[in-house]
Amino acid sequence: MGLLTDPKRQKKIVEAISKYNNWLCVLCYLSGVIGFLALAYQPLNGATYFSENALLPGLVTNEFYAEINMNALASELKEEFNKEKRKVPREWIYNHLREIGLDTYIQNYSIKYPLDIAKGQNIPGQNVYGILRAKRSASTEAVVLTTPMRPKDSDLPSTTGGIVLMLAMAKYFRRQTYWSKDIIFLVSDHEQIGLQAWLDGYHDIKSEYIVPSDVMGRSGAIQAAINLEIPDGNIRYFDIKIEGMNGQLPNLDLFNLVVKICNQEGVDVSFHRNFDPMDAQSVDGYVQSVKTMLEMMWSQAAGTPSGNHGLFHKYHIEAVTLQGIRRKNSNYAFPLERTGRILEGIFRSLNNLLERFHQSFFFYILPGTRNYISIGMYMPPFAVAIWVTLKKDQENEDKEKKKEKEKSEKEGEEDEDREGKHTEEELEKEVEELRKTIMDEDVEEEAAAEGLISIMPVILISLMMGVFSYTGPDFITMFLTTF
Amino acid sequence: MAAPMVNFYFQLIAFAFLHQCTGTSPEEFFKSGHTNNWAVLVDTSRFWFNYRHVANVLSIYRSCKRLGIPDSRIILMVADDMACNPRNPRPATVFNNANNQINVYGDDVEVDYRGYEVTVENFIRVLTGRLPPSTPRSKRLLSDEHSNVLVYMTGHGGDGFLKFQDAEEISNVELADAFEQMWQKRRYHEVFFMIDTCQAESMFQKFYSPNILAVASSKVGEDSLSHHVDPSIGVYVIDRYTYYALEFLETVTPGSKKTMGQFLEVCPKYQCISTVAKRTDLFRRDVNKVLLTDFFGSVRNVELLPDSIHLQNATLHTHSEDSSDVKSDKPLSYAQQFPMPV
Numbered sequence: 155m156g157l158l159t160d161p162k163r164q165k166k167i168v169e170a171i172s173k174y175n176n177w178l179c180v181l182c183y184l185s186g187v188i189g190f191l192a193l194a195y196q197p198l199n200g201a202t203y204f205s206e207n208a209l210l211p212g213l214v215t216n217e218f219y220a221e222i223n224m225n226a227l228a229s230e231l232k233e234e235f236n237k238e239k240r241k242v243p244r245e246w247i248y249n250h251l252r253e254i255g256l257d258t259y260i261q262n263y264s265i266k267y268p269l270d271i272a273k274g275q276n277i278p279g280q281n282v283y284g285i286l287r288a289k290r291s292a293s294t295e296a297v298v299l300t301t302p303m304r305p306k307d308s309d310l311p312s313t314t315g316g317i318v319l320m321l322a323m324a325k326y327f328r329r330q331t332y333w334s335k336d337i338i339f340l341v342s343d344h345e346q347i348g349l350q351a352w353l354d355g356y357h358d359i360k361s362e363y364i365v366p367s368d369v370m371g372r373s374g375a376i377q378a379a380i381n382l383e384i385p386d387g388n389i390r391y392f393d394i395k396i397e398g399m400n401g402q403l404p405n406l407d408l409f410n411l412v413v414k415i416c417n418q419e420g421v422d423v424s425f426h427r428n429f430d431p432m433d434a435q436s437v438d439g440y441v442q443s444v445k446t447m448l449e450m451m452w453s454q455a456a457g458t459p460s461g462n463h464g465l466f467h468k469y470h471i472e473a474v475t476l477q478g479i480r481r482k483n484s485n486y487a488f489p490l491e492r493t494g495r496i497l498e499g500i501f502r503s504l505n506n507l508l509e510r511f512h513q514s515f516f517f518y519i520l521p522g523t524r525n526y527i528s529i530g531m532y533m534p535p536f537a538v539a540i541w542v543t544l545k546k547d548q549e550n551e552d553k554e555k556k557k558e559k560e561k562s563e564k565e566g567e568e569d570e571d572r573e574g575k576h577t578e579e580e581l582e583k584e585v586e587e588l589r590k591t592i593m594d595e596d597v598e599e600e601a602a603a604e605g606l607i608s609i610m611p612v613i614l615i616s617l618m619m620g621v622f623s624y625t626g627p628d629f630i631t632m633f634l635t636t637f
Numbered sequence: 638m639a640a641p642m643v644n645f646y647f648q649l650i651a652f653a654f655l656h657q658c659t660g661t662s663p664e665e666f667f668k669s670g671h672t673n674n675w676a677v678l679v680d681t682s683r684f685w686f687n688y689r690h691v692a693n694v695l696s697i698y699r700s701c702k703r704l705g706i707p708d709s710r711i712i713l714m715v716a717d718d719m720a721c722n723p724r725n726p727r728p729a730t731v732f733n734n735a736n737n738q739i740n741v742y743g744d745d746v747e748v749d750y751r752g753y754e755v756t757v758e759n760f761i762r763v764l765t766g767r768l769p770p771s772t773p774r775s776k777r778l779l780s781d782e783h784s785n786v787l788v789y790m791t792g793h794g795g796d797g798f799l800k801f802q803d804a805e806e807i808s809n810v811e812l813a814d815a816f817e818q819m820w821q822k823r824r825y826h827e828v829f830f831m832i833d834t835c836q837a838e839s840m841f842q843k844f845y846s847p848n849i850l851a852v853a854s855s856k857v858g859e860d861s862l863s864h865h866v867d868p869s870i871g872v873y874v875i876d877r878y879t880y881y882a883l884e885f886l887e888t889v890t891p892g893s894k895k896t897m898g899q900f901l902e903v904c905p906k907y908q909c910i911s912t913v914a915k916r917t918d919l920f921r922r923d924v925n926k927v928l929l930t931d932f933f934g935s936v937r938n939v940e941l942l943p944d945s946i947h948l949q950n951a952t953l954h955t956h957s958e959d960s961s962d963v964k965s966d967k968p969l970s971y972a973q974q975f976p977m978p979v
Contacts, residue, residue: 213868213871214870290723331726332725
């Protein structure tokens with residue numbers, strides 16, 4: 155009999171574990187947590203690599219140059235924003251996209267706030283988007299370049315640089331013949347709600363709270379999306395944001411692609427505003443890696459997307475946000491053209507794709523831009539840490555079983571004492587013992603069932619909480635309106 | 638009337654002319670034993686990132702054509718269309734070198750099997766000749782027992798297989814059996830098998846038919862590497878072995894005396910990084926005495942008559958005989974257009 159299948163040995167192991175149960179639990183939990191944090195140490199995790207052969211990242215020289223005077227355009231756009239502090243210059247953007255020669259459309263949508271916050275009024279919104287059709291291929295696939303429009307009175311930093319860059323890129327891209335997918339240039343408003351409205355309209359999904367009108371101009375299936383949040387002026391470095399809704403992440407290949415092209419153009423790139431440490435194996439480097447890792451997990455745990463890109467993940471569209479960070483009086487700041495070349499490199503790589511991103515990881519934790527911790531690496535320490543809960547449950551079951559057994563054994567002994575002297579009734583004794591064993595089994599089953607019953611309430615309560623949070627807002631809205 | 642005489646003199650002059658050009662003895666002309674050359678050039682890879690495989694096969698195609706094999710004797714199988722791929726920034730061109738910018742696609746390329754027609758089944762049918770009757774002549778390998786056939790294959794391979802079109806594979810056993818069928822059907826005189834893939838040696842390890850000379854770009858367990866990137870197109874444009882093979886072939890002219898032995902030594906390890914493997918045991922002749930143009934070119938041999946032949950003025954006789962035959966009642970008929978190879 156093997157080590158684990160031999161019942162005697164099994165019993166011994168179970169007894170040993172039960173004896174040191176509490177100590178074991180503490181040990182497991184601590185070692186799980188420590189093991190998890192240790193994964194951020196560079197020698198223990200892997201360097202990022204490209205899994206998708208078709209990408210051919212960074213092989214082509216980027217030749218983007220701005221044919222329009224981006225600075226002049228940016229100041230013009232800023233003036234448009236300044237005209238009305240609460241509105242966004244949609245017409246201006248629409249006209250410029252039209253002028254460049256793209257198929258430009260405006261999508262209307264209205265927002266219905268739940269819980270009656272807006273007192274029954276529907277708030278209108280408009281997205282502007284232009285489609286650059288690929289000349290030599292059918293419009294079966296598309297990639298999206300998007301940036302949110304932010305009115306002057308918004309709390310978030312402005313994105314005028316991004317809008318101007320998009321126009322310049324649209325003009326440059328239009329002259330190229332090597333596109334195999336359509337490129338959709340999307341400028342959305344109302345932050346994430348506007349983008350959600352566009353996506354819902356594009357994929358023909360009806361929702362109760364965001365009501366998009368039909369999306370008139372359409373391309374094919376969207377393969378990837380890049381969201382820009384670039385302010386006006388010279389950028390010092392880029393911050394990449396990947397966390398999506400409910401903590402969903404884009405394919406690691408897309409993240410690696412953006413990092414590689416940025417490095418190729420000599421632009422610093424950070425993740426959660428942390429740069430890669432100089433010496434990853436030193437204590438400082440390790441602390442920085444752990445900080446980045448925990449910040450990423452914290453951001454994922456919140457469940458809200460860290461940028462507009464997060465809304466794409468639900469549709470199996472890989473998306474990241476490139477946020478340009480300015481620093482006053484920095485010598486290393488670079489102009490928008492460099493960003494243009496980075497975007498050109500990214501889009502040329504995306505152009506080479508034949509299938510959706512599927513080769514690389516979807517579940518990972520990043521301690522930096524050059525290393526990754528895949529789910530295969532972080533699951534074991536995590537499993538060890540939560541083994542505590544399973545152990546405790548097992549312990550409860552064992553305790554119940556033991557009690558019942560002791561009780562039945564006592565009864566058995568009493569019975570034996572009573573009937574042991576009669577030889578005629580030895581047969582009866584055997585029969586009784588058999589009955590007892592059957593009863594013991596029943597009792598054990600009851601004990602086991604009891605163990606299950608003991609955790610049933612927990613499961614039921616969690617389920618009910620889930621159902622309530624999902625349907626709650628609807629109910630509350632209904633009740634509020636009736637009252 | 639004087640046709641045979643003119644023929645004889647012409648041949649004599651031609652012989653003398655050739656003798657002037659090459660400066661060798663007549664005995665060497667007929668050592669090879671073949672009378673015609675064929676080439677079967679196969680690229681098995683699809684997709685834009687396999688641009689270099691198409692460039693490989695088209696470069697070999699250009700070399701073969703330059704050295705004299707006509708399109709009617711070349712079966713070119715290209716699995717994907719790189720020239721018209723929307724990702725190609727130079728439409729209708731395929732380049733094999735970032736600097737020299739030779740357009741190997743050109744406007745006179747004749748691709749016999751294109752796109753999805755390049756399958757394992759079609760390849761083996763071409764080699765063995767078992768094609769449906771409706772197959773056009775340009776898609777058939779109409780070789781006979783005096784044909785020297787050059788077979789070049791490129792794509793992605795592994796230990797014992799070559800990947801076709803990202804969907805199927807041909808194994809080395811199948812390939813060996815196909816060559817054996819060719820031998821038994823007397824469909825070749827000699828075969829030169831050239832393969833540029835990863836672990837290419839495995840593809841010729843199972844050959845067992847005579848008169849096959851084989852060379853591969855890498856040994857089992859090694860990868861064949863690509864040579865360089867063209868940064869304006871954004872892809873790798875050629876593989877190492879084919880690049881150095883082409884460098885060698887560029888020095889070859891139709892009358893060149895370079896030998897197969899020299900060709901087999903092309904691309905040593907420091908250049909190719911992978912080890913070039915070759916198989917000469919099945920080949921009856923000594924490779925150092927075999928001309929490169931026996932396989933890559935199509936040199937027309939000239940029939941040499943060392944003794945003078947006294948030709949009678951036989952034309953008058955034949956005329957009168959023919960005229961008498963015309964009156965016979967044997968009906969005339971057309972010759973069979975497409976003689977089916979058995």
